[in-house]
Amino acid sequence: MAATGVRAGSGSELAERTDRADRAEPVERAAPAGPPERTERAESAEPVERAEPVERAESVERAEPVERAESVERAEPVERAESVERAEPVERAESAERAESAEPAENLGAPARPERPEPAENPGAPERPEPPEATELRAQRHAVRTASDPSRIALLLAAESAGALVAAEMQHAGIPWRADAHDRLLESLLGPRPATPGIRPARLEQLHQRIRDELDDPAANPDSPVELVKSLRRAGLSVTSTRSWELKTIEHPVIPPLLEYKKLARLASANGWNWLDTWVRDGRFHPNYIPGGVVTGRWASEGGGALQLPKQVRGAVIADPGWKLVVADAAQLEPRILAALAGDRAMAAAGRDRDLYDGIVSSGAVDTRAHAKVGMLGAMYGGTTGESGRMLPRLARAFPVAIGFVEDAARAGEAGAVVTTRLGRTSPRPSDAWLDVQDAAGADDATDAARSRARSAARSWGRFTRNFVVQGTAAEWALCWISSVRRRLWSLDAPDARGRLETRPHLAFFLHDEVMVHTPEAQADAVAAELRAAATEAGRLIFGDAPVQFPVTVAIVDSYDQAK
Structure with missing residues (x-):
């Protein structure tokens, strides 16, 4: 397996970087008990050669099965596995407390596929080059087979695969979002929507004027950190930045309106009317999720700030008539x-x-x-x-x-x-x-x-x-959790759903240790039970019979703000 941090490039560059990295040996962190152990790293192994990077999991083609309203039980984790392969082999054999004999993909609810027969050879046909995805998949399977603990890496790849499917389905289904409710929330906090883009809303303009009055500085500009620091210093305040934590340590009449201005300006910029016009369509917000977008394995998002929804706008996330939101949060x-x-x-x-x-x-x-x-x-x-x-x-x-x-x-x-x-x-x-x-x-x-x-x-x-x-292991637990939730939701009885994702209970949102399911009201209690059972299953998959509980708090609500 390729060592993380080794750059692709010339042979001399790779050799130099590898030589320097060899000075410190890795510490394995996967054992269920005891401190981490230093083990020898397989530096002799060359990085897995790849024809070319496989397209990101959030690409359009990944969502095609969703558009056809089919339930995809399993997908090969080709692209997501590419980042996972950097992991060193797990050496601690006593980790067999978990059911090592079980196939990870089966643990996540995906039936194992029978081997396909090799196609008959046709000597007269021209030889076709192997698709890069097939080359990558073959390399990954070899890396798993040759790892010292294949079951763990295979479980992680299966979880990444299922997570990519979850991301595609959530992007397709979207988060239920009421534009009229969002507009009312903004008006209650910022004042009426400005008629001209770029104009400060009324509440921000009031705070802006108050800041200038308190500083006795008609040129004070709270939208410019550099200019604001100058204004604060001219007023006799010793500041190095305009960060909120630093401002809160200062006693001065300008601080309360300045902190409120910063908070509301952030709302107007990140989730204001422009955001609403750009991202909410037909009662849904369709985020672009990036599974494993953070180095620890946590998810990221591209555009729309799906993973940073402020509390001020969560009241706009409202279930459809006759439906409920079931929100679960993993405790501590x-x-x-x-x-x-x-x-x-x-x-x-x-x-x-x-x-x-x-x-x-x-x-x-x-x-x-x-x-x-x-x-x-x-x-x-x-x-x-x-x-x-x-x-x-x-x-x-x-x-x-x-x-x-x-x-x-x-x-x-x-x-x-x-x-x-x-x-x-x-x-x-x-x-x-x-x-x-x-x-x-x-x-x-x-x-x-x-x-x-x-x-x-x-x-x-x-x-x-x-x-x-x-944090990385917590991300793995969360992947196993949402994978189990996805499988369980598809298995729920859904009358008149006809297999379509949007007409049955489905995952609508995921944030590190929290999930939201949009479900017909009649199935809300069943969904809540499955969320709890899936959390228990995730803990068992990763830690076997370790005596650690992973409880989740579950709320059945009409709007997201009611869950907190």
Whole structure:
């Protein structure tokens, strides 16, 4: 398998990059218990040769089966697997707690296909070149077969395949969106729609004038960060930026209207009337999803900001008459993923049959739920200052296995090593610039400043790898969850649906650890039950019989804002 971070290019360039990467060995992060182990990386393996990149999964041709109103049970994960193949082989054989003998595709509800007979040879026919997709698929199957733990990589590829189908179906069906409700929400917050594009709505204009009055500066421009900083400094305020967190630390009459202006201006720009005219058609918002668009495996979107819908406009997401929205949210997903990854039974017990953060408080580790949450976020994201830094030692004493797990991942990143998720997705290697900084610090004549830069860069990369193992595995769990949900929804009895996606319960939205199903009202309770069962199934697929629960909160509502 190709090592992540190795660039395509000349032989000398590839050799130089590989030589530098060899200085640090990878740390495998997929084991269900114990700290990550350093293992030898198969540097002798050459990158898999590809004829050309396969088209992105969000391409139009992928949605063709949806347009024909057919249910596609399985698709070969050719394009999505290309990014997964970068994963190093998983070495920890004791991971067989999961049902290793089961085919991952079958686990996700896709029946295995019988082998097709080879076509009869025709000596007189001209030889046709193999399609690049076939070349890629053959290379991927070989990579899976030769991996040290094929079942995990195969499960990840199957989940990526099912996720790509989910993305195609959700883009086709769209999110139910009432343009009239959206317009009313905007008017209530911003005032009437301006008659001329580019003109500030009435509320923004009022705030703009108040900002100028409070600063006694008729030229103050809150739409320009550079000009605004100058205006704030002329008023005697010591600021370095216009970021909200910095402004909130300042006591001055201009701060409240300025913060409100920033919030409403963001709404008008990102989800205002122009957004409404561009993205909502016939009562639906059709986002362009990019499965695996983030390096950890999380999804991204292209245009429309589907994964950043602000609370102010969620009231426009309204179910059709006679239908309901069933919204499910995985509770404390990443901390629970960490408990399962590390095999920390104490943390698993803290979250059994209750809110995990409440359980951490009951364990005596910290005194409040807020402290439990900020401490766990600090552990997973590398927060070592403030409240998170103060809570971290307490959590380390209560849950040494889990905290040790992410600490080991951070140390691996600081050393320039790679880490992997539960199913084998590998983190990218540090850049050449990062390696140059470390090289400079190791030189005999290195200055104190050079060593300081190297330590800072190492800690920064360690924070990335610390989070990669948790967030990446959470993304894998979420893929298995929505894959199971999709299969279960298609199996629900849907009278008069005639197989069409839009006329039966279907996934309408997915955001990291949250899903929304649009369903006829009569089937809402059944959908809610399937969402919970699918979460349990996802945990079992990835972690076997590990004693970690993955509960989801489910709300049956008429509009999205009612679910929160």
